[in-house]
Amino acid sequence: MKAPWWPAWYCRRNRCLCRWNLVERTVVVMLEPILELNIPFREPMVLYKNEFRGSGDGPIISLVAGMHGDEISATYLLTRLAAFLERVVRGMEPHFNLRGTVRLIPIVNVPGINFASRNWPFDGTDINRMFPGYNLGETTQRIADGVFQGTRDSHYAFDVHGSNEQFYEIPHVRVFSQNEKDMELAPYLRCRYVLKRELTPLYKTQLSYHWKESGISTSILMLGVARQIDDVIVNHMYEGLIDYMLATEILEGPPPAPPLEIPTFGRKNTHLVLSQAAGIFRPFVQAGAMLRKGEPMGQILNILTGQLEEEVRAPASGLLASLRMYPLVYEKELLARVFTTMDNPLSTSDVWYQEQ
Template structure:
């Protein structure tokens, strides 16, 4: 078993003097690694916190300070990809305004974001598994969950091994061909994204859910050995929701949103989500309620909303059961 290796994989000059440095951490023996990437956006701080937690945990194992575990595979992490944006406290680096996750496959001779993207792809291309740590879009909060696109059998196994209750299959997007996740899949790297929380915030409780999920995965895949022979508690079954099982809740009036629920809650049809009030008079303009039963996976955090603004996403199995019912009825009629 190897020790911890911190490696500088890229050095670039910056307009402000000094250099930008990109690092990766590696633990364990050589082989097909698990790669974990965070900080593609500078405001996704939950991912940075989770990656630092993983670093502390893996360091304690290889240094012999944690007698419960042995690292039997290889893990490499890229804690802060968009270094400039993180340092400026923004989603994107203000100087170039480029979204780091829209710069792949990158170009080693290109602009800063393209050079970073090229380095990340080069250093992860031999991975067997990949996990991207992310958060909700600006102004929203996600409950901890897995994201994937068109999961094959290996990625479905990743979802099961993570034992995080909820997974969402993402819709195809015209921008997906220039993000890291797409290029990992093109290279047949089994990969998922895990999301939790809001931009510009750290939520240790949400990060702990993802941390335990990654530990579950490493143990299931033989990357990590637990010597305690502890029988697992009730194994969590992951439910993968399709895009047509997502229910979007929108406002009909502009104003100030006052929420009454939290992400991760299961809502019953008609349950109040919140209300919109007029900014000037304080008068209630509308009450927002769950249109059907479902898991509240995403909720708007920024309170100022426009007309027809999405404020919540519910995950409901209703469409799937309706389809099964229609198929069953058609079979019976035959």
């Protein structure tokens, strides 16, 4: 007889991969579908959440990654957390106890990660422009609805991203400036800086906007560059998220490391470095460096002649937070972002930060 595709502990009644019988009865671990979509060929596509329900009445935290199918570091961060939480609920991390609920959705764009595609592969839709979604709409609207409905009861929520292939972003957390609590918690995450993000209608189609509108303490985590895993960054954020869960009493355990003193930047602290010439860009500096105003950052060379077209210099003294990875540039393209502690009077546009 042909073996069923589900493992022996598949719960047929709830159509979930419930493993609560494998751990203490006070803790429930569920690998559960949040959405099932029929696709043109073979089995339906299923979006899973991996949920760890603790023994107490602690808060609920949701972490979502893989909205963009090429942001592998973001997905891997949740993979690491799943392994840690599994050890906690099995008693293999004796210093920790789960009080609240941790909900992990490591992949939203399921075909995207299988084909290394940032957007929804069939029509190029960016799923992070489809929120809050619509359960009777087209496929990506239904996916957005499934993710939002599956997380909207959270107290804390993280939308975890990486940069695209063209840019390297040093790890940072984006919070909404109205909320002082978010600002107090953000330094536990061990990022290099906090970016205050404004709740403008510009972002109305993104998951984070609707979480925030629903009263959830919302953060966006940014790490690394697409299609790569940066173990150093992932390790920092993994430790930082454990400290964050300790600080919010989702986890019980040893006291979290004291929060880092990291700078907070906003729109007015931003200096964009745009190319003044077209050609091939070769940087001299690395993302994360502290720059002095006027310091050479790189060159743009004429590809045919090798002649110098532009010497790129730092527009201000500050932190080089992001740097272009893709070397070919047209005129007026973004090469880098520098954040300073002083306001930049020229930084007035609403479209001041490329959104991921």
